[in-house]
Amino acid sequence: MTQESILDQRIVMRGLFAERCVPTIYLNDRRLENFTAGDLDALDIWVERDLVRRGYGWRVPAGTEARIGVGSYDPAQHVKEPVQDLAGRLDADAVRYQGNWFPHRLRPAADAGVFFVGDSAGHCFPLSGEGIRTAFYFGIAAGREIRAVVEHRQDAGRALERYAAFHASHRHAFGLALRLQRLIPALPPRLLTLALKVIGNQRIVDRSFGWYLDQAHPSFAAAQPRPRPAVVQPARRRETSAPA
């Protein structure tokens, strides 16, 4: 693959990305937050069905500001009203909104000769809705494969296959989180309160958050991938994946 064809692929990626961003009721949840003045040192979470039937609200410190937001796992539920409701309760102005759909299911990550990372591949973790760490994590994995192509250590088709396999190796964790995302909001409030008390035990917190961190561990950014032997180049290299 030449530098130019990699560039072609990136341009194609943007087009497909935009197409994939069209919200589909089955794959995306809703999330919106606003910025308000504030000087906090703690993160607050609201799990209240009066506020949002299937989801949660938050107030998170962000420098000299606070972000107050609501996420709904139910794509049919709009979240602007609950954000205004929560801001009102906290005596905060509801100003400067940012929000989006967020995907909660993995989608093919290597498709039509394109590498997808982040929200376009459904890498936003279900239940928590954390998508920045995972976007970097999968982006690094895709970048390593592309680098091996540029350095003639593998061809483009192999890079796509390896990246697709890496993505697929996370299916179990994402599937489990999705099942929890469906189960937890369906629990009767008393049972949920009890469950939250039980999982508040420090040992359980350490184990579950340790597992969660491991799914896209930050140390992956520094890890040196095993060197692959260079691909023996025939007189004219075969292109195994064409840009769509």
Ligand SMILES: Cc1cc2nc3c(=O)[nH]c(=O)nc-3n(C[C@H](O)[C@H](O)[C@H](O)COP(=O)(O)OP(=O)(O)OC[C@H]3O[C@@H](n4cnc5c(N)ncnc54)[C@H](O)[C@@H]3O)c2cc1C
């Ligand atoms: C309200 C809210 C709060 C969140 N809070 C957190 C949080 O606290 N922690 C966390 O980890 N995650 C959070 N997330 C999720 C996180 O923001 C996303 O999962 C993450 O940003 C995905 O990264 P990305 O690069 O895939 O997409 P994005 O960050 O959305 O980047 C895609 C970029 O592509 C651009 N683009 C789109 N179409 C085109 C086109 N046709 N041509 C050119 N450019 C285009 C967009 O303008 C955008 O800049 C939150 C999401 C929302 C909506």
